Amino acid sequence: MNASWRSFDPDRNTRPAIALRVDVSDNDNEAPVHQHRKGQLVLALRGGVVCEVPNARWMVPPNCAVWVPGDLPHSNRVTPNARICLLFLEPGAAALPQTCCTLAISPLVRELILHLAGQPHDYAPDSRSARLVQVLLETLPDMPVERLHLPISxxxxxxxxxxxxxxxxxxxxxxxxxxxxxxxxxxxxxxxxxxxxxxxxxxxxxxxxxxxxxxxxxxxxxxxxxxxxxxxxxxxxxxxxxxxxxxxxxxxxxxxxxxxxxx
Structure with a gap:
C-alpha cells in the first residue's frame, strides 16, 4: 500500500505487522514529532532518512533501517524524492531492542517487508501473508546493528x-x-x-x-x-x-x- 506517511495511523490495526510503502515528494518529506503504540522500522530504499528521538538523531542510508520502539516520540525527515518502507510491529511481536538502533537489512528481510507493503493490512491470521510475517518477525532480530546515530540532549x-x-x-x-x-x-x-x-x-x-x-x-x-x-x-x-x-x-x-x- 502506498499512502501519505503523515496521515497514516498504524494503531488502528492489531495485526502483528503491517507495512506501508512511501514515495516521498518534495513537499511531504517530514513527519513531525509523533508517537504510536506500535514499534516502527523505517527502511530506506532510495535516498536517506534522519530520525530524531529524545536525546539522539539516527541516520538511515539506503538498505538500512532505524528501529523506533513503541510509544517513543520521534520525527522523521527524508531526502527529497526518497523511497521508504514503514514496518509497524505490535509490542513484543519481535525480539528487537527496547531502544532505537540502526539495522543493516538483508535482501530477504527487505523483500519480505516490500511484499507485506503490497498486501491488505487486514490479512487473515491463517493466510500466506500471516505466515510470511512470522518468517519476518523471526529474522529481524538477526540484522546487525550499525553505528549511525548522534547522541544529542x-x-x-x-x-x-x-x-x-x-x-x-x-x-x-x-x-x-x-x-x-x-x-x-x-x-x-x-x-x-x-x-x-x-x-x-x-x-x-x-x-x-x-x-x-x-x-x-x-x-x-x-x-x-x-x-x-x-x-x-x-x-x-x-x-x-x-x-x-x-x-x-x-x-x-x-x-x-x-x-x-x-x-
Whole structure:
C-alpha cells in the first residue's frame, strides 16, 4: 500500500505487522514529532532518512533501517524524492531492542517487508501473508546493528550547538570558541558534552559530520561535493575520516549498500 506517511495511523490495526510503502515528494518529506503504540522500522530504499528521538538523531542510508520502539516520540525527515518502507510491529511481536538502533537489512528481510507493503493490512491470521510475517518477525532480530546515530540532549546549550552545526557543518569553530558562544568556560563545556552525550566534543562533531555526509551522499551528492560542504581542506582528509568511522571509503561503502539492495 502506498499512502501519505503523515496521515497514516498504524494503531488502528492489531495485526502483528503491517507495512506501508512511501514515495516521498518534495513537499511531504517530514513527519513531525509523533508517537504510536506500535514499534516502527523505517527502511530506506532510495535516498536517506534522519530520525530524531529524545536525546539522539539516527541516520538511515539506503538498505538500512532505524528501529523506533513503541510509544517513543520521534520525527522523521527524508531526502527529497526518497523511497521508504514503514514496518509497524505490535509490542513484543519481535525480539528487537527496547531502544532505537540502526539495522543493516538483508535482501530477504527487505523483500519480505516490500511484499507485506503490497498486501491488505487486514490479512487473515491463517493466510500466506500471516505466515510470511512470522518468517519476518523471526529474522529481524538477526540484522546487525550499525553505528549511525548522534547522541544529542535536551540541554539547551548542547541542542544549540547541534542545530548550528547541522545547519552549517563546515563550521570549524574550536571548543573554546563554542564555549564563548554559549557563555561557558572551555572546561565546563567539555564536561557538559561528555556528560550529556558520552563523547568528547571532537568525536561528537565528527559523528555529526558523518551523519550529514551520509545524508548528502544518499541524496546523490559526490564525495567531492560533500567534502566541500563539510569544510574539509581536501577530499583525502574527508575520505580518511569516513573510512576510520565506517571501515570503508565513501564510494565503497555506498557501492556495498547498492549491491545489497540489488541482490
Amino acid at each position: 535536551s540541554e539547551a546549550r548542547i541542542r544549540r550547538i547541534a542545530d548550528a552545526l547541522t545547519a552549517n557543518p563546515a563550521d570549524r569553530s574550536t571548543l573554546p570558541e563554542w564555549a564563548r558562544r554559549v557563555a561557558m568556560s572551555e572546561r565546563s563545556l567539555a564536561r557538559l558534552m561528555l556528560r550529556e552525550t558520552g563523547l568528547s566534543f571532537g568525536r561528537w562533531r565528527q559523528q555529526l559530520q558523518l551523519l550529514v555526509a551520509l545524508r548528502h551522499l544518499a541524496a546523490g551528492a559526490t564525495v567531492q561535493q560533500v567534502s566541500a560542504e563539510l569544510g574539509y581542506e581536501s577530499v583525502t582528509a574527508f575520505i580518511t575520516m569516513f573510512k576510520k568511522a565506517l571501515g570503508q571509503p565513501p564510494a565503497k561503502y555506498l557501492a556495498a549498500l547498492t549491491r545489497a539492495q540489488q541482490a
